[in-house]
Amino acid sequence: GLLTAGNDAMVWRGPMASQAITQMLTQTRWGTAEKPLDVLVVDLPPGTGDVQLTLIQKTPLDGAVIVSTPQEVALADARRAHTLFEKVGVLTLGLIENMSGEIFGKGGAEAEAARLGVPYLGDLPLSASVREGGDAGVPVTVAVPFGEAAERFDAVALAMIEALSL
Template identity: 50%
Template sequence: NDLVSLNMIRDLTINGGTVGFTIMLTTPACPLRSQMEQESMAAVMQVPGVEAVNVRFDAQVRGDNRIAGKLNIPVKNIVAVASGKGGVGKSTVSTNLAVALAQEGAKVGVLDADIYGPNIPMMFGLSGKPRVENNKMVPFENYGVEVISMGFLMPEGEAVVWRGPMLHKAIQQLFTDVRWGELDYLIVDLPPGTGDAQLSLAQSVPLTGGVIVTGPQAVSVSDAKRGATAFMRLEVPILGVIENMSGEIFGSGGGERAAQELGVEYLGQVELDPRIRIGGDDGRPIVIAAPDSEAAAAFRALARKLAARISVMNLAPDPELRII
């Protein structure tokens, strides 16, 4: 369908030979933005009498309607970032995806659900305890992203030794007992594996979808496939697979192979770059610390693809209810 049929053209103005209009995107991170601008300008310039075209952009992110009904929080989409094993850079990917989406103009939050090993505060350069207003925690904010983590609530270095029910309650409270702003995307950084945290999240939170992070090695891919299979069994849509730390040292191609075998989208890869590790330690994600680097460009491309996948998913009609 064309942009007019999709109701994406707004604020049409004609001033002499100049035509102006706004293209309403379904995400600020739309990867087809430049193509839409060029093709719409070319089409309008073919109209007799048109001498110039001014194209503006705005965005209205479509949301997952289940979230407000079940959690009563002003969040449009909840995206879980998971991996089958630790050490593949899942928290690094979560952090840089969130900041990249915010740089595109989206309203973004990060919820650190890795209760046993919360790394998100360090990666965002944040510390201290969140203030409380009207019995709700106010998330920290940095780089345009709202952030909450169990790491803010525990003494530094202290271990959490909880059984499943306590973990379930803690994760739920990080959603409902926090004064989230009106967010387009809430990125949830999960612990590695397929244990209680993943089960609790899938059962209590309406997830828009999950992103699987893997390294390029065969052992990492094998574990990532297990993580994806767990999501599928819990009826959580897989938004795609990301290969992290790709390059000569660890190899490449594992993420794409995993996506093909699972029958899901391959979002892309991020090359191994020491500056990513340095930025994580210093609380400056590479999309902030080295915005012109290849790794930063890769994260921005991944963020746009992820946003596009979510938009397409939310545009799809709801599946018909089955009567058993």
């Protein structure tokens, strides 16, 4: 969203996207001597393609967190991602269930985490406040810091930090 204007499309093949990831990782100051970077989270779309492989090959990773909605079709992608990370020696820190609740279901990622033998890091609800905050550019943890959705995000963040420290 910050690289293009308005409705312009990013028309990039795998090598171009991989080069952009490499450039971002290697040519950005992610911390300073006075204030070193604690954690860098890179949010990727589902899949096991060029961008994921480039990130794995070019970056020392402490682990991967897999985010999935509760339905089986999404969990199939989560299984593939876990298999990819296993094959390349990247620890799966755990699974998070996104959009959990009445519409998409609940518990699919938790059950999948148990099947894969990885930690379940929590669930994030499908919530109007999360969508509204995203549309407005104000995270729900800022807009409604003591609401249920914000508390769930905080719990998942703490679980991720705990998983990193193990």
